[in-house]
Amino acid sequence: MDFSSKLLENAVYEVSQLPGIGKRTALRLVLHLLKQPEQRTENLSTSLVNLRGKIQFCQNCHNISDTTMCEICANLKRDDALVCVVEDIRDVMAIENTGQFRGKYHVLGGKISPMEGIGPQNLKIGTLVDKVRKGVIKELIFALSSTMEGDTTNFYIFRQIEGLEVKTSTIARGIAVGDELEYADEVTLGRSILNRVPFEGSLRQD
Amino acid sequence: MDFSSKLLENAVYEVSQLPGIGKRTALRLVLHLLKQPEQRTENLSTSLVNLRGKIQFCQNCHNISDTTMCEICANLKRDDALVCVVEDIRDVMAIENTGQFRGKYHVLGGKISPMEGIGPQNLKIGTLVDKVRKGVIKELIFALSSTMEGDTTNFYIFRQIEGLEVKTSTIARGIAVGDELEYADEVTLGRSILNRVPFEGSLRQD
Structure with missing residues (x-):
């Protein structure tokens, strides 16, 4: 693509480095930001830089967390x-x-x-x-x-x-709740038969 | 969605404000940035803030430009x-x-x-x-x-x-080069017949 602006080209390049985002989509997103108030772009970049710089991982379970121990691990x-x-x-x-x-x-x-x-x-x-x-x-x-x-x-x-x-x-692997048997793949259906559960047990889970 | 981190929640919210990007996609993009070196996130935000803050529009044609007159308008x-x-x-x-x-x-x-x-x-x-x-x-x-x-x-x-x-x-509106007539919509095909061009003229355009 031949851009009339280096600033635009650079922004499109950086956005298109994200997974699943091509050059065309990147251009669409960047042009959208140009039409929005400047504050919107500021908020977006600040939130990303903040996240990347300040994020911690729970020292117990390694989940993303704002503290050294996540809420789940801290829950007695x-x-x-x-x-x-x-x-x-x-x-x-x-x-x-x-x-x-x-x-x-x-x-x-x-x-x-x-x-x-x-x-x-x-x-x-x-x-x-x-x-x-x-x-x-x-x-x-x-x-x-x-x-x-x-x-x-x-x-x-x-x-x-x-x-x-x-x-x-x-x-457990098996047929999803609400799914039709006829459309299930055979591996999943096979597993759901092998790993069948007692009828009373199946009711309890809802 | 219930996030374990305010920083993450905030970043996902900001990304999901972009057109065509839902919460799930936003989360995927943000988690990708977390796995990449911090420099990548810095580059992304700097490029966006730079673009939004410094971009100009050509005073003649209003196209996006890094200068007060774009290259096309400046081309004698x-x-x-x-x-x-x-x-x-x-x-x-x-x-x-x-x-x-x-x-x-x-x-x-x-x-x-x-x-x-x-x-x-x-x-x-x-x-x-x-x-x-x-x-x-x-x-x-x-x-x-x-x-x-x-x-x-x-x-x-x-x-x-x-x-x-x-x-x-x-x-000109008409059938795209390489397209089959039978799959064209009738409005386009109709226009392409009404606005037909002399045979010699049509060859010149390739």
Whole structure:
């Protein structure tokens, strides 16, 4: 693209570096900011710079937090013995939204992915193993996505804690509530039959 | 969404104010920035604040520019007598890309749109009429999109310059080069038949 302005070209370049945003979308967003009051752009950049510069990670679960210990870890009413292992804050938010989980989290910060150059040493696995070793955790719930990377990560952690005194489980895979059977993929449907639950138990979950 | 961090919540809110970006996308973009070096976020915000604070608009054609007169208007080789009326810088870039236009532009900054509260007084129509009145312009090419708003704007400008000594034209509407006739909408196909061009003329344009 041939811009008439270096300032514009530079801004479009920086915005287009964001994932999933091409040059055209970047130009549209930048032109939008030009039409808005200057304060809007100031607010946007200040919020980003503030976040990037001041953000902390909970020293216990590694979730994004404004303090050295996040609200969930600081909550004495939540069960220390039940820990859900997730990839990032989006998974924490999704699970918190259900209102079904009263334990704590351990945020890995990603999944093992040789393709993207992410190895176990890039994730918060060491501190998880340490926590398990201390014996406070009774059950670990693996809640990573069921992709190749997710399964690899689950398996790697599982090997690290093998022999230690802890129960492990993974979240149930199955047909989504409200979904039609005929449109489900066979792997999911197969799993939902293998891992069927007693009828009374299924009612309780709603 | 229930965030564990005010800093994060604030950044996601600001990003989600951009057009076409919802809360989820905003969160994805912000988390991406958190994984990147701090310099990346600094560069992004600086480029936006710089653009918003320092950008100028060409005093002649109103296009975005780093200087008081844009490169196209300052180019003495381009024809002052032929002016293409467009909505914004994206249209200028698109036409410049064709390499077919050696005249100058007049950037309105939008289209008349009562729905969005944009009236003629919000657009750069007055300076266009002034330019026509001075008699330098021999032909005005209307290159607005052929929507209700575009047609309204064309017509409004046309009425303002009625009686003045200037030729007016609009860009040709027709079947796109490489498109199949059978998939074209009837209005476009109808126009392409009404506005047919001599066979020799059609060859010259490639």
